[in-house]
Amino acid sequence: MNKKYNTKIIDLNTDGTLNTTRLSRLEEETLLQNRDIIYVYIGDKHCYIGQTKQLLKRHKQHSGSNEPNFIMSKFKKLVILYGQLVDKNLDYLEKRLITLFITDNTKHKRKIEIDNKNNGNLSNHQQDSKELDALVITPFWQDDLFELGCLNNRNVSYLKRRILAKYSPFMDLKPEQQQMITRILNEGGNFLFEGGSGTGKTVLMTNTVAQLFDKYNGEKKIGVVVKANWRQNAIRIFTDYGISKNVTVGTWGMLLNTEEKFDYIIVDEAHRLPRFYGKLHPSERKYFKGDKTKTSLELLSNITSSLILFYDRYQSIRPSDIPTYIYDEYVKQKEFKVIPLVTQFRIDIHDKQKTYTADDYIKGIRYLLQISDDDSFDKSLFTNSDPDSYFGVSNSIEELFIYLNRMDNLISDSQNRVIAGYAREWVSKTDKNCYDWIEGTNQWQWNSSHEDWMNKKNSREEIGSIHAVQGVDINCVGLIIGKDLTFRNGKVMASKENYFDKNGKPVQSEFTESEFTTFIKNIYYTLMTRGIDGIRIYIEDSHLKQYLLDTINA
Known part of the structure; x- marks a missing residue:
């Protein structure tokens, strides 16, 4: 089968210019000046992934005084990815490669610093993502990049199953998911996203944090409430993707403990937020100060102007969890914008000759x-x-x-x-x-x-x-x-x-x-x-x- 993409490796001269001696005239005219490409700068300890239509111009921008944080001497080679399946799919491919590189460098002694950890543009790729992964990302990663010795793991499927990749804030969202986040970015106020298991609540949560962080350049204070069993994963995700300035990750009590006000508080697994209850652990019960009418929803609302909840009423599992009728009353009283989540993203059924979903x-x-x-x-x-x-x-x-x-x-x-x-x-x-x-x-x-x-x-x-x-x-x-x-x-x-x-x-x-x-x-x-x-x-x-x-x- 003919490949739907191609690669070119260009050495960098000691002065940071491109060594183009191995390029043909047509390659110089197209790849360097007028071609949709993904480019990867590779050095011993650093990597940079980007996209452009004018590589030579972009390379000079990286080398110039307008980008003081980009140090060309860190890099030795420039890998160019181009072709039929690269055209018009640049955003998706760029974000997927950044995610794989960051995931690949977690928990390994040999690390390559990923210098660009921005979440890029909204991906508008026209190709099916599974086809792009199979025909471009996987062979480019396993055959081209791995041969350059800049990777720890050759196996893309292993990396995609890792938690950093599954909940990446660079995850390519469905149009309806992005529209939901855009409402948060544009409207502000309180939101409740309600959906069953596997409807993408946690992916929406990480992407909401990332896009709020990006919109305000890390200047807004964002609180992220997660359950204790997921806290280290959340911290790892946001830290490794460079989303940590003014972002506080913890349980609901930890956020109250900071005695700070937040511009946004985003709650994953919001169905597990507690009310005052006799059997509640003393470390949580103390925040209610003996007031049996209080709920953690109210306490969190007091320290933010925008409370964003990801909620599944069927996953309330303890009597200390806020009852659904109290939730419904509070959401109505505080005029939350309620957005249903219905599409199933987790369960992936591959049964032969199946008639079901x-x-x-x-x-x-x-x-x-x-x-x-x-x-x-x-x-x-x-x-x-x-x-x-x-x-x-x-x-x-x-x-x-x-x-x-x-x-x-x-x-x-x-x-x-x-x-x-x-x-x-x-x-x-x-x-x-x-x-x-x-x-x-x-x-x-x-x-x-x-x-x-x-x-x-x-x-x-x-x-x-x-x-x-x-x-x-x-x-x-x-x-x-x-x-x-x-x-x-x-x-x-x-x-x-x-x-x-x-x-x-x-x-x-x-x-x-x-x-x-x-x-x-x-x-x-x-x-x-x-x-x-x-x-x-x-x-x-x-x-x-x-x-x-x-x-x-x-």
Whole structure:
């Protein structure tokens, strides 16, 4: 197959000029003066990626006094990328290469500094992004750039699965996503983006921060609220992309602790913001100063003129989370601009001869959990007998680990984990020699850490709880639905005696079975929507398992 792009490598002379002796006359006239190209300056410790139509003029600008921060002596070579699939796709290719370079340089001893970390122009590429990645980015990265010795990782698929690439603030957004961010940039005020799992809330969040930072050249104070299990990832993303000046990343309490005012506060996983509640941890409860009417929404509103929330009402999992009716009242009272998110970006179903989509899966699990009564989903998704289909039912915990081991070998550089509802006591928390999950001769412990658990060395051999994986993408999931969820009298119901998250149970004086059931259903809805490439579930309660099999006609 003929390549849809070409490359040229030009050496830099000691005085910083271009050594064009190996260029033909036509190449000089086109590539240097009148051609859409991506260019990459490469040195021993520095790299610069850009785009231009007039390379020679742009090179002189870089060398001139108007760009004092660009030091030409850092670089030895200039790589030019051009061709049919480069034309009119410059913005996308530039941003994708910057993302890959930054991701490639994380957690490696040999680093190349990426000198340009701006998020460029709004990408308006006309080509399909998957085609551009396959026909340009991947071969250019793996064949051309890697041969120059400026990369740590040759494998593009590995880098794309890394968290920096997945949530990059240079992520190429869909037009409707960019329109949402443009409203924030132009209108100001309070916004609520509401959508289910996998509708791109976190990608929108990182890009919102980046574009606000870029618009005001880092002069506006931006607070970013994330859950503790994702804080280090968020800090790493913004720091590595050069978006750190006046950007504070932390939990909601950390932002209040700064005793500062923010121009913008952006909240990821806003459904987990708490109200005053007796079982709330003292480190958070102190901010309410004993006022039982207060919520963290109100406290955050007091320190910003623009509160931007990314919210999913079906992922509220503890009684301390602000109830949906309070959320709805507050959003209406404060005149939030409410923007729905409906497109599914996480779940990627590749089943053979499929007639269904990711939306069928989301509708299906909501129906099975009796969160929704909408049964307009394609049931064949849940009965596909192919061993590598997206969904399947297993007969033991051991089978879940066997499935993930197969996926480890089948999908390169994938992150696959077994996760579960809080249906076992966490005895290994205080005694590292004890095991929380026992099945025959097999035994496993709960996640040894909540924060950044997915990247811990031993996480593949552990079982992750909701608090370790909420808001996290996993390639393939093995899910244990414990006996904290059962089926009685035609209803999916929670079982209080089989649920062991002490802070997840309502206080006795406020306990209602229906509210508690809602929390447990939301937990399993959240866990069942973590998987990108596949999920297998093991159901401990025999009544619930039979109900599920009967419902999907398995």
